[in-house]
Amino acid sequence: MEALAVAAKSFVVINAVLVAFAYILLFERKILGWMQYRKGPNRVGPWGLLQPIADAVKMFLKEDIIPKDADRLVFQLAPIVSLAVALTAFAFVPIGPGLAVVKDADAGMLALMAVLSLEVYGVALGGWASQSKYALMGALRSTAQLISYELAMGMTVLAVFIMAGSTRFDAIVASQEGLWNIVRMPLAFLLFFIAMLAETARTPFDLPESESELVAGYHTEYSGMRFGMFFMAEYVNLVTATALITLLFLGGWLGPAFLPGWVWFLLKQSLVIFLFIWIRATLPRFRYDRLMAFGWKVMLPLAALNLVVYATWAALA
Amino acid sequence: MPIDLSSVNPNLLIILPPGVLAVFALVVLVLDLYSQEKRWLAGLSLVGVLLSLVALWFASRPGAVPPGDYFGRMVTADHFTFYMVAVLLVAAGLVILFSMDWVPRRLPKVQVEYYELVLFATLGMMFMAASRDVTLIYLGLELSSQASYILAGLLRNDPRSNEAALKYFLNGALASAVLLFGLSILYGLTGTTYLPEMLVALGQAPLPLLVTAMVFVIAGFGFKVAAAPFHLWAPDAYEGAPTPVSGFFSMAPKAAAWAAVLRVFLEGLSIPQVMDKWSVLYAVLSASSMLIGNLTALWQTNVKRMMAYSSVSHAGYILVGVAAAARAPEVGAGAVLFYLLSYILTNAGIWAALVALENQGEGTEMADFRGLAQRNPALAWSLLLLFVSLIGIPPTVGFFGKFFLFRAGVQAGYVWLAVLMAINSAISVGYYYAVVRNMFFEKTEKPRLELGSSLQAVVALSVLAVLVVGLGSSPVIQYAEAALGLLGR
Amino acid sequence: MTPVFLVAAALAVAGALGVILSRQPVHSVLALVLNFLGLAALYISMDAEFLGVVQLIIYAGAIMVLFLFVIGLLTARKDPVEREAGEPLPLQRPLSIAAAGTLALLLGGSLLVARFGGRPGVPTGFGTVKEFGRHLLVTHVLPFELTAFVLMVAVVGVIVLVGRKQA
Numbered sequence: 001m002e003a004l005a006v007a008a009k010s011f012v013v014i015n016a017v018l019v020a021f022a023y024i025l026l027f028e029r030k031i032l033g034w035m036q037y038r039k040g041p042n043r044v045g046p047w048g049l050l051q052p053i054a055d056a057v058k059m060f061l062k063e064d065i066i067p068k069d070a071d072r073l074v075f076q077l078a079p080i081v082s083l084a085v086a087l088t089a090f091a092f093v094p095i096g097p098g099l100a101v102v103k104d105a106d107a108g109m110l111a112l113m114a115v116l117s118l119e120v121y122g123v124a125l126g127g128w129a130s131q132s133k134y135a136l137m138g139a140l141r142s143t144a145q146l147i148s149y150e151l152a153m154g155m156t157v158l159a160v161f162i163m164a165g166s167t168r169f170d171a172i173v174a175s176q177e178g179l180w181n182i183v184r185m186p187l188a189f190l191l192f193f194i195a196m197l198a199e200t201a202r203t204p205f206d207l208p209e210s211e212s213e214l215v216a217g218y219h220t221e222y223s224g225m226r227f228g229m230f231f232m233a234e235y236v237n238l239v240t241a242t243a244l245i246t247l248l249f250l251g252g253w254l255g256p257a258f259l260p261g262w263v264w265f266l267l268k269q270s271l272v273i274f275l276f277i278w279i280r281a282t283l284p285r286f287r288y289d290r291l292m293a294f295g296w297k298v299m300l301p302l303a304a305l306n307l308v309v310y311a312t313w314a315a316l317a
Numbered sequence: 318m319p320i321d322l323s324s325v326n327p328n329l330l331i332i333l334p335p336g337v338l339a340v341f342a343l344v345v346l347v348l349d350l351y352s353q354e355k356r357w358l359a360g361l362s363l364v365g366v367l368l369s370l371v372a373l374w375f376a377s378r379p380g381a382v383p384p385g386d387y388f389g390r391m392v393t394a395d396h397f398t399f400y401m402v403a404v405l406l407v408a409a410g411l412v413i414l415f416s417m418d419w420v421p422r423r424l425p426k427v428q429v430e431y432y433e434l435v436l437f438a439t440l441g442m443m444f445m446a447a448s449r450d451v452t453l454i455y456l457g458l459e460l461s462s463q464a465s466y467i468l469a470g471l472l473r474n475d476p477r478s479n480e481a482a483l484k485y486f487l488n489g490a491l492a493s494a495v496l497l498f499g500l501s502i503l504y505g506l507t508g509t510t511y512l513p514e515m516l517v518a519l520g521q522a523p524l525p526l527l528v529t530a531m532v533f534v535i536a537g538f539g540f541k542v543a544a545a546p547f548h549l550w551a552p553d554a555y556e557g558a559p560t561p562v563s564g565f566f567s568m569a570p571k572a573a574a575w576a577a578v579l580r581v582f583l584e585g586l587s588i589p590q591v592m593d594k595w596s597v598l599y600a601v602l603s604a605s606s607m608l609i610g611n612l613t614a615l616w617q618t619n620v621k622r623m624m625a626y627s628s629v630s631h632a633g634y635i636l637v638g639v640a641a642a643a644r645a646p647e648v649g650a651g652a653v654l655f656y657l658l659s660y661i662l663t664n665a666g667i668w669a670a671l672v673a674l675e676n677q678g679e680g681t682e683m684a685d686f687r688g689l690a691q692r693n694p695a696l697a698w699s700l701l702l703l704f705v706s707l708i709g710i711p712p713t714v715g716f717f718g719k720f721f722l723f724r725a726g727v728q729a730g731y732v733w734l735a736v737l738m739a740i741n742s743a744i745s746v747g748y749y750y751a752v753v754r755n756m757f758f759e760k761t762e763k764p765r766l767e768l769g770s771s772l773q774a775v776v777a778l779s780v781l782a783v784l785v786v787g788l789g790s791s792p793v794i795q796y797a798e799a800a801l802g803l804l805g806r
Numbered sequence: 807m808t809p810v811f812l813v814a815a816a817l818a819v820a821g822a823l824g825v826i827l828s829r830q831p832v833h834s835v836l837a838l839v840l841n842f843l844g845l846a847a848l849y850i851s852m853d854a855e856f857l858g859v860v861q862l863i864i865y866a867g868a869i870m871v872l873f874l875f876v877i878g879l880l881t882a883r884k885d886p887v888e889r890e891a892g893e894p895l896p897l898q899r900p901l902s903i904a905a906a907g908t909l910a911l912l913l914g915g916s917l918l919v920a921r922f923g924g925r926p927g928v929p930t931g932f933g934t935v936k937e938f939g940r941h942l943l944v945t946h947v948l949p950f951e952l953t954a955f956v957l958m959v960a961v962v963g964v965i966v967l968v969g970r971k972q973a
Binding site: 124125 | 863
């Protein structure tokens with residue numbers, strides 16, 4: 001019975017996330033348009049509301065091209081891995097007290113980080129299997145980038161764990177009652193926010209697919225729905241990342257009682273998503289060596305310092 | 318000096334000697350980044366070693382640290398720990414001292430890294446000697462081994478140094494894996510990594526598995542101490558590594574490995590069913606190491622390589638004591654501990670002479686020793702004395718070391734092994750004499766060999782110690798035998 | 807023999823077989839990742855959640871990515887892998903089979919002993935974050951710190967031996 005319940009929940013959540021993906025994409029295109037004195041998509045349906053559906057139909061109808069020299073198995077597997085991992089990671093995210101597919105995991109946040117750390121495989125394999133120099137470059141960059149920033153991310157999250165005394169999401173959120181972590185540990189918030197930008201490969205860290213140098217990076221050779229899956233995975237990761245920021249630093253579902261917890265959660269998350277899009281419209285891309293230097297020489301030492309400070313605080317308190 | 322240590326937490330006091338060393342190693346590492354002048358950092362490393370010795374002196378005073386285990390049973394306070402840590406620190410100090418002139422000449426770009434690595438290696442070795450928990454023994458071994466691999470390869474542009482590093486690394490990594498495999502079987506059999514508990518739990522373990530594990534552990538340690546037939550890496554590593562590094566290899570890492578052998582076998586594997594087995598295995602290793610080491614050394618023309626084979630044969634002598642320790646623990650282990658000290662003190666002077674030759678841009682072939690008596694009579698006579706000590710002729714410390722091993726062998730019933738040791742000492746005269754003949758009976762046109770103050774100090778200390786420790790050996794051997802008396806009981 | 811155990815064990819075994827049977831090195835790496843996933847699931851099914859998570863983060867998420875990185879670059883051109891060159895050592899196959907057999911015998915033997923010898927089971931709380939942390943940072947703090955030194959020495963070594971600075 002329990003397994004059936006989980007399966008049903010997974011089905012609902014997956015569909016919800018995919019719909020969310022479609023409309024976050026529209027949201028992003030609209031906002032980018034306005035920020036750049038354009039209108040954004042406005043032809044399909046009122047205010048372009050049906051645009052995502054049109055895009056989806058287009059994706060499904062396009063030809064699925066596999067390059068002649070590609071490693072067929074890996075090439076076909078990579079987008080699936082990418083999307084599957086992204087969706088699995090989201091399964092651990094609660095949007096309200098107990099509102100997650102996998103409830104009450106003792107090592108909830110750790111488990112999520114474990115799954116997130118697998119995200120690199122889709123990208124690396126896709127880039128490698130394509131047998132194209134742009135794709136390979138993109139894959140290499142993303143591997144290096146994800147591993148580098150994962151360290152800083154992990155160290156920052158450790159500080160949050162220490163303050164909450166637990167790795168469970170409900171305990172982490174409960175520990176922010178009265179004082180959100182963004183106020184209590186501003187440096188950690190900043191580090192985590194940057195690390196999340198890098199982990200989701202959003203501007204200014206979008207080197208794995210920087211279109212002005214690498215055509216389209218790791219998914220250069222992909223077309224049709226396989227490309228679509230990469231694309232979806234990217235946005236599911238965006239949803240997960242913003243949800244994490246909300247949970248760890250913005251008090252999760254905490255808020256005045258006139259709205260249910262999950263509404264507060266979604267409101268806060270939307271704000272973070274908007275912030276991500278705003279950054280995309282504003283900032284230029286990092287140079288690759290700067291990116292690595294920033295990750296190892298700035299982010300990591302600061303994260304370590306942050307950890308020591310809050311560990312000392314927790315020990316003294 | 319009336320300092321009351323009874324109020325100091327013994328946990329802190331026992332960790333102080335390695336702690337001081339670790340702090341100095343890290344400070345030197347950081348200062349290297351900001352300091353243009355590098356030579357004083359060598360001095361700072363030496364100060365670290367000396368301060369660590371001072372800390373050890375405080376920790377080892379009666380009443381300062383009650384005998385027992387500290388830091389979650391990881392570090393043991395007993396005479397064995399104090400004795401071995403002191404020996405290792407002395408070795409490290411001598412190595413740093415005889416490297417001081419050599420390093421700026423040959424390793425101008427990585428001077429400070431050299432000292433750091435020596436300090437880190439020593440740190441690892443201190444834990445090997447000080448712990449009764451195989452986790453820490455193994456980690457200490459890894460730390461010292463890794464630092465040693467890197468030290469062997471420091472001469473980046475010399476292919477022989479690269480070869481030495483690579484051979485040492487591959488063999489060492491294999492040995493570590495073998496050792497770890499043996500230890501993990503022991504853990505699986507007993508459910509503990511703490512040797513005294515292991516000893517209790519081993520009684521119920523099935524014998525075949527136990528013996529398998531024991532063989533793995535013996536083979537692993539055999540590699541580390543370069544006992545034949547696990548010695549094949551040693552000559553190449555010694556010959557190719559930078560000369561002071563080879564000196565370091567022959568002194569410190571081996572002593573630490575011997576300490577770990579004594580700990581693991583006397584405290585962990587000393588149940589009667591297996592004691593006899595490892596005793597016999599070690600006796601066989603001992604015989605083969607002595608014979609192979611000495612006979613091969615006779616044919617060497619490079620003194621570094623000759624010293625490598627010589628160290629294999631000395632591993633064989635030490636193994637007499639280890640084999641004997643199964644039947645007469647105090648006498649056997651005491652003899653091993655004493656021999657380690659005597660070997661380190663003697664070797665320091667010999668390697669200092671090799672370093673001195675390289676300092677003047679010469680090699681370490683037999684031919685380079687020609688006419689040394691003309692070029693520097695004091696050094697030549699010192700070397701003669703040191704070789705006499707290595708052979709084991711009275712009144713040097715080497716004689717007493719061999720004598721105690723001989724006595725332990727006889728007491729334990731290994732008369733054949735003791736006799737073999739005497740025969741081998743006679744064989745070893747052959748190759749040491751080759752060097753002596755070159756020094757005294759060959760003529761040369763080369764100019765005087767200058768030693769520099771730090772090398773002079775090492776040679777003088779070495780010669781002095783060979784005479785003094787030899788003649789005053791009774792308190793040392795008493796302490797060494799008492800060290801084992803307190804082991805785990 | 808819960809269903810979770812069966813699935814996870816099958817995954818682990820399939821992954822392990824894939825590692826040695828596939829001809830393309832990258833496929834081997836992927837199979838190894840699969841093996842790790844199975845192991846992680848096994849840990850979690852035995853309530854050692856932290857071990858499972860760490861298995862994923864460290865092995866699958868970090869170490870194997872590095873493997874993929876290196877192997878992917880080495881085989882970027884997808885050159886056919888040399889297979890038919892014969893065995894570098896005579897009797898390589900029989901010897902390795904003999905060695906593997908001995909090892910299997912030993913391990914099987916020790917397993918039997920563990921099963922029938924009445925060894926104590928794992929303590930309660932084994933593998934949870936709290937227990938793990940306590941062991942790592944209280945009882946084993948010294949080995950833990952020493953590991954840090956081991957890693958640092960390795961880093962120093964890399965810089966000294968292959969860094970830009972010419973010795």
